[in-house]
Amino acid sequence: MPNYAILHEKPECLYEDYERKSELHRQTHYCPGCGHGIVHKLLAEAITDLGIQDRTILISPVGCSVFAYFYFDVGNIQVAHGRAAAVATAVKRAHPHAIVISYQGDGDLAAIGSAEILHCANRGENITTIFVNNAIYGMTGGQMAPTTLLGQKTTTSPTGRDFHHDGAPMKVGEMLSALDGPTYIERVSLGNVKHIMAARKAIRKALETQIAGLGFSLVEFLSPCPTIWKLDPVDAQKHVHDVMEKSFPLGVKCDRTAERTAPPEPAPMTRLTELPRILRLPSTEPTPPHLSEEPLDWRIRVAGFGGQGVLLLGQLLAEAGMDAGLHVSWLPSYGPEMRSGTSNCHVRLCSGEIDSPVVSRPNALLALNEPSLRKFIASVEPGGVVIYNGDSIPADCARHDLRVVAQPFAEIADSLGSAKALNIVMLGAFLSLSHALPDSPIEGALKRLVKSDRWLELDRRALAVGRERVPAEEFVHA
Ligand SMILES: Cc1ncc(C[n+]2csc(CCOP(=O)(O)OP(=O)(O)O)c2C)c(N)n1
Ligand code: SF4
Incomplete structure (x- = not known):
């Protein structure tokens, strides 16, 4: 009997239960023998052992590893194909103390995301990239990737990758190391146990590089994809060792950790709530509600047709909110049409920090037309405000738990000089009702965003009329 115990335990950093599928709580979605599973384990162990789980943010784009967030018990962001390095940059800059890891396949990193990773590495962003190179697009069924080997058959190179037609396999590790920006880049392999142990060390070194603030680190894994290669797991691992490692030499491609130093600690950001906001408001005005003790959280959806000034209305709210010292966000969403397509935006005005710019449960809806009212009224929080450009709320949309103002705002704007000022009349109505x-x-926001004097004058009148038409205390239940 051996005098040691074999432990099958997960690193703390992996969830105990994977909730992706109710019937498969202990199983990942990866194929048997897939390299992603091994890389996940090595990464999770390193995160746990380095004690960084609570401050790790894992960015996973599209590819077979798209469900990484079901497995890693860390902060997770799932991003669009190829965009991981760009999102990682933003996250790291906004949260310098977070440990930010982008986890990318070769299709993702070396094809659609090649510009992002190149510039991220060149800027020396203090993030860590886990690059899983299986020489193929796994998730989409086996198209040629930039890293596909010469002669390798794929669905888009059925007779094998041909140098004269398709160029050479891209050596990402070497390519990025030729830049001065990166600090540490190593290529490792999952081709046998010895190499997996070396890969284990490389992940740790890459994360330690980031923890020490020394800049960009990347570990490239040569990784098996038995399913698409049409090999059984053992042969796929052998293929990594016998074939891939010949095309992609292993080893440290650059290590500038000894010559790099961490930049000075970033100064703590002044929180907007700590700014002397009262100085920024004329002393004659009463203290607005957002400066009172009450936390303020306006989640506003503005919706209508393109050309109705939907986005400008949202921008005015956000700009004004910023001037008033609030945390704000403005997220436009519109179709490809320049005119008459649907258009809406999400606006948040908060006294505290904003968790997400997406407003899925608004407490205010400004609907500039009927389709928008129909689309969004059900999502408004009970007690919320609805301002609708129409004589009355259609009976089948009525809700009795909202504060609703329905008026022909376009006609009111028309009587002032242009129906196009509809958005500003509605803004006036909303401000009067909400005291936001x-x-x-x-x-100030109007002056900045409305460039022509003629329109500025008209908009000022429209704002005033909107306020007058909806005195603060007046509202109806639809
Ligand atoms: C913008 C965009 N283009 C294309 C796709 C289709 N797509 C999904 S995954 C993928 C390639 C995945 O390959 P890789 O990054 O190597 O990861 P693997 O699946 O091999 O792990 C592609 C092209 C997409 N989802 N989004
Ligand atoms: S297709 Fe390939 S990369 Fe994707 S899960 Fe299966 S083995 Fe892994």
């Missing part, structure tokens, strides 16, 4: 913002930041 005081006058002076709104005037």
